[in-house]
Amino acid sequence: MGLSWKLYQLQIVQGAELQKKARSQQTVNLRPYIPRRSIIDSQGNVLASDHLEYILYVHPIQLKLPKEEIAAKLSEILENQTPQQLLERFKERKTGVVIARGLPEGVTQRLRKLKLDGVELNEAYARFYPQEQMAADIIGYVDGDRHGQAGMELSQENLLERDLTSLYVRRTALGEIMPAFLPEDLLKSNDWQVQLTLDMRLQRAARSALQQQLKKFNAKRGAVIVMDSSDGSLLSLVCEPTFNPNQFYKSKVELFKNWTVSDLYEPGSTFKPINVALALEAGVIEPNSVFNDSGLVTVDGWKIYNASKAGNGNINVAKVLQVSSNVAMVQMMRRLSREDYYNRLQKLKLNQKTGIDLPGEASGHLKSKDVFTSQGIEQATTSFGQGFSLTPMKLVQLHGALANGGKLVTPHLVRGLVDVDGNLHWKPNHETHSIFPPKVTQQVVNMMETVVNSGSGEVSKIPGYRIGGKTGTAQKAGPRGGYLPNAKITSFVAILPVQSPRYVVLVVVDEPKGGNTFGSTVAAPVAKLVMDALISLKGLPPSK
Template sequence: MGLKNLRDSQQQRFSQSRWKKNRIPGQHQKRGVRFRLFVVWSILIIAGFGLGIHLYSLQIIQGPKLTKAARSQQMFNMRPFIPRRKIIDRNRDVLAIDRPVYTLYVHPNQFNYTIEEVASNLAKILGKDATELETRFRKHKSGILLSHALPEATADRLYALRFDGLDLRRKYSRYYPKEDLAADVVGYIDGDRRGQAGIERSQQKMLERPTRTVRLSRSGNGSLMPDYAPEGFLHFDDLQLQLTIDSRLQRTARSALTKNLKKWKAKRGAVIVMDAWDGSLLALVCSPTYNPNRYSKKDIPLFRNWAVADLYEPGSTFKPLNIAIALEAGVINPFDVFNDNGTIQVADSTIKNADNKGNGQVDIAKILQRSSNIGMVKIIQRMRPSSYYSWLEKIGLGERSRTDLPSEVNSRLKPEKEFTIKPIEPATASFGQGFSLTPLQLVQMVGSLGNGGKLVTPHVVEGLVDSKGKMHVKPDLSPPRQIFSPGTTQKVVEMMETVVSKGTGKPAEISGYRIAGKTGTAQKAGPNGGYLDDAKITSFVSILPVNSPRYVVLAIVDEPKGENAYGSTVAAPIAKSVMEALIPLEGIAPEKSNE
């Protein structure tokens, strides 16, 4: 029985096991499948929902910010270099131009030739010592600066060597082909390409071409895509700044001035030539001067054009203007005669002629011929001080000429109350002392005698012209102001002619030409008042031609040395040299004297 029961029990377990393996899934199994599906779908839904939120955040909330960032990576803001406009003279000779130059770095660790070979070849091209170059190449392995401004022709020779290790970096530099010829007018620009003197400074806006920033597309590797560049963005106008200066006349003026400064061991000097009809300056020279290509090697005071920026007392060169004032005011006529005994008492002061001599009976023309201080005092004493003061203001004293050159200063005239109360003030002003102006302003005032009585604006800028010579932009100048009548000015010019033909201006006489002029030898005012005993300014101003006055020439020399240093001996010969060059350049025909 036991054995039988054991077999029945085993058989029963075996049958139950087979039944479990072969039975159909029940309710419990179905619930497990549903749970797993729920979990999977929940994960998918949550992930999709999260992805949607993230996409919303990226596209809607952060969209503008990300778009801007993408564009900044794909686009490149470029401000192309636009060369500064050229400066040319009245004959289209180039005075200033932008040109490509190269900075040369040398990397000896990259040489494909021996150090000796490289040093030898570079020394020949750069004008340097080969041994010194070898030493530098052996001492430093890379980044040796040999030059920061090599001209393009030199760079081409270096490229032709095909040496590895030569690093030429191109940039643009301002170049002045005439060097110091017109430095006083043109000026220079500094390393930041900003004008620091002359026209380069005062006409900065006209010289800089307009530029605009452009956005260029970049490829994935960062390189620019030229196909997407705006059309013509690198093109610029061909306008040039034309000046009224004539380089040929400028060269003559500089040569004559330099020669005489050396002869008389003078401190400095200036020459100005102006067309009185319109105020255009044909020449403006100061000496000593500087080369704008190497401005860093000169003293800063040289950059300041003293003919425009420094005041001085003009002395006798102002006498023709006082004659014009007296004629216009009606207190004298050309045939009046005055007694010049060599001295005159004004209040508690004694005034004398420069030579301490009297000239006897002198008419107006002889007062100019002999530069009589006594005659001038007596002429101005016929005017009320207040009326004379008003005339001095009318012709521009106390103001500036409004030239287009930088750093101009106002001329100085004492306050009206002091001038009219003290009799000595009108007396000294009659022969050009007691007030101060710039050499350029004197030329402007004397120019009114050469154009029928109009005060014009001295200027050097003609305007912006294109490559064919067509004028596009002209500067706005103050309109001419009538201060004297044409009849008065012609009388004064004819009186000034006798100064050259018979008087102190005879060294400026040119055969066949009628030239009006006036010499001046003025005392220099001291820094603490009064006048310096051992310093004077000599000058000569002229107008030509007399029959049709147009051109004004001023030569001025500061502190010449020597006992015989006067306007007639120092300045008049300079003016003569300049006029001899001016006559053929401007086609001035010879004329007969009407004396």
């Protein structure tokens, strides 16, 4: 009767409580390590991924063998660490002395074979960038806490970080997890990767061409942008100088930003085709309109010259672009009222960001309507690309509208999330705005072709291919107003192929040194090499 009573107490009265206690002892909470998603280019090449590395610890208080012997054995395996240096490290504390980080598997296997008491190897995951400097200004880096600090690692943190799932599973009396209770769908990690529109083959070609030119002209910095104007996808984005994201702590902080989206500059003559499109759309000029270029025009008491200081006589609109006439551009844009011109510039969203998926983008700067319309000099300087500022990326966006029939697309690098087989599971949505009619854009691109065939962009000509282009050599604005002496920004923008415009290539070289430093001599040769690579990689057929 006593046993029956006890059984009743355990089974009925205390049963629920004891069952709960038993399950808590049998259940273990697993919080598995969830790596950041890998970043790959359009061809599947890995740009960033998490990999396993090892940290070597020594606990001097636990050493069984003499410290000198331990130091000698470790020194035979570790690079650049002498026995004497290791002995000095052993003196730092009694336990937990970090001897080396980021050890590869081969080294760790040799260390394990030593089987030394007081010597410990711990596993850790680290972010690895196999392309090193080649895509650093796009990818960025993560800090020691695995938080993005620049580039895509920062701006796409939400895409790259996976949700950390807690798994509650059953275990046996010996502590082993019971296979029947493993939730397979939860343990199976999400294997999607963040794929970029970037093509590393083109990226290498662009960086190599730019590096050679920067060295030749001892320039401060440079950039190359290649965009598919049909949707705004960026095939290449190069900034020089750059840094190694695997060793970001050795680099200057200013290298971590992508200055094609963060820094403003006056675009100079590369903006002239945009102004021509505005004038054509307004109906104040026709492609065959003629202007008399005397080499000098005076506005509000200011004398404006052509860069050559010479006149070109009576020239049509295409010739204006070929010789990059400042005087003719002033005359052209004067046909618009100041207010109308300003409103049309506003339609281009010059004061707004492009919306690119990189951090730190700056908005362009166009003076207020009151200032712009109160003085004729503002309209005049804007006509040849000075007196306002934008980012190189904004200029590419605007030329993209000339290439694609008038749409202002959003430049972007993220294609979407793909699985290991390359199947796309998610992609971002980007806005587009119409700013020019297609007829106008094709007229302007045809005019830009004459710049390459018989104008300042001849050095970029590629036999068999129709290419439109525009050179630019602009004064460099100072931080306190005015322009810096002996400082200029040279650039060249190209659109190809002319018969079916699609790709935009921009090369910008900041502060080249020497006497013969113009957009035609510094930037255009780089663009030619980049276009050669683009034609080869995309299989673009020669023009008929």
